[in-house]
C-alpha cells in the first residue's frame with residue numbers, strides 16, 4: 562500500500578532537502594516542489610498504484626505520492642539524480658527535458674489500450690511546455706485515438722525567474738478543450754532550483770556522468786556467419802528483414818507505412834502492425850519509445866534523413882539516454898530505419914537529400930549501421946532485433 566502523504570509531511574521533506582544543501586551535502590542541481598501539496602494529493606487520489614506516472618525536473622512530490630520512498634528520493638537528490646527519478650516496479654518515469662515526456666506517454670497509453678489493460682498514464686508537465694508543439698501533438702493524438710492518458714499542466718506562471726507574459730509577450734492562460742487535460746494553478750514557494758541560500762562551493766564534492774550514471778555494457782552484434790552463403794539483393798533483403806521483424810511481432814511506425822508500404826517493403830506485414838502517423842516526427846519517436854516500455858518492438862520508418870532533425874529530442878535526449886539514466890531500469894528496443902535519398906530520381910534539394918549518418922554517429926551511443934549490400938543489411942536488422950537496444954539502420958536509395 563502506497564503511503565498517504567499530508568501537505569505538512571511533503572513540506573517537511575522539501576525543508577529537509579533544503580537543510581542538506583545548506584550543510585554542503587548536495588553537490589548537484591535539484592528543484593524543490595512547494596505550494597502545490599493540496600492539489601497534488603487530490604490528483605493522486607485518482608491515480609492507481611500500478612498506473613504510469615510521468616514527471617519532470619520538479620518531480621519529488623510526484624515520486625513520493627506515487628510510492629517511491631523518501632529515503633530513495635533523498636538518496637537520488639544527494640547523488641546527482643534529482644531530475645532522474647525512475648522506478649520500473651511502480652511505473653514511475655521522468656525526463657529533465659521540458660516537453661520530453663508527452664510523446665512517450667502517448668506510446669505507453671497506445672500499448673496499454675492495445676493490450677486491453679486497465680492501467681492509465683498520468684503525464685505531469687510544467688507550464689513551460691504548455692505552449693509547445695510537443696504537448697499539442699500528444700494531446701491531439703490521445704484525443705483522436707481515445708488513449709488512456711491524462712496530461713496535468715502545473716501552472717505556476719513562472720519559468721526560472723520570468724513570467725509567461727515576460728516570455729511570450731501577452732498573457733495567455735489557455736483553456737484546453739480536451740477531456741485529457743487537467744490544469745491547475747499554484748504559486749511556487751521554493752526558489753527555481755537548489756535554494757536561495759548561499760553555500761561554500763569549496764566544501765562540495767564534484768559529481769560526474771560516470772559517477773551518477775555508470776556506462777552501459779554495450780556488446781557488438783554477433784557476426785551471423787551462418788548467413789554468409791545467402792545471396793540476396795539489397796531490396797529483397799529489406800523485404801526479408803521486414804518480414805522477419807513482422808513475424809516477430811514488430812510494429813512499424815511512420816508515414817507511408819500503412820498506406821505506401823515503405824516503398825513496397827512491408828507487403829508481408831499484417832495491417833494491424835503498421836501505424837500510419839501524422840507528420841509529427843517527435844511524436845512518432847516518442848510513441849515508439851513508450852510502446853517499447855510495454856513490450857512492443859517498434860520500427861520507426863523515416864523516408865528521408867532530413868526529417869530526423871525534427872525528432873532529435875526524442876532520439877538524442879531520450880532514446881539514447883533512457884537506459885543509462887535509469888540505471889538499466891527502462892529499456893528501449895526501438896529500431897529506426899532511415900532512408901538517405903542519394904539516387905538520381907529521388908534527389909529533392911538541400912533539405913530533402915541529406916545524409917546524416919556521420920552526425921548521428923557523433924550524437925548517439927547506440928549502433929548506427931550503414932549496410933552496403935543485402936547480406937549486411939539482413940545481419941544489421943537481425944543484430945538490432947536481438948540486441949534489445951536501440952539502433953539506426955541507414956538505407957540508401959542508390960543501393961536498390
Ligand SMILES: Cc1ncc(C[n+]2csc(CCOP(=O)(O)OP(=O)(O)O)c2C)c(N)n1
Nearest residue numbers: 619657658659687688689690717719720721
Ligand atoms: C527543453 C528544455 N529547455 C530548457 C530547459 C532548462 N530549464 C529547466 S527548468 C526551466 C524552466 C521551466 O519552467 P516551467 O516549465 O514553468 O517549470 P517550473 O520550473 O516553473 O516548475 C528551464 C528553462 C530544459 N530543462 N529543457
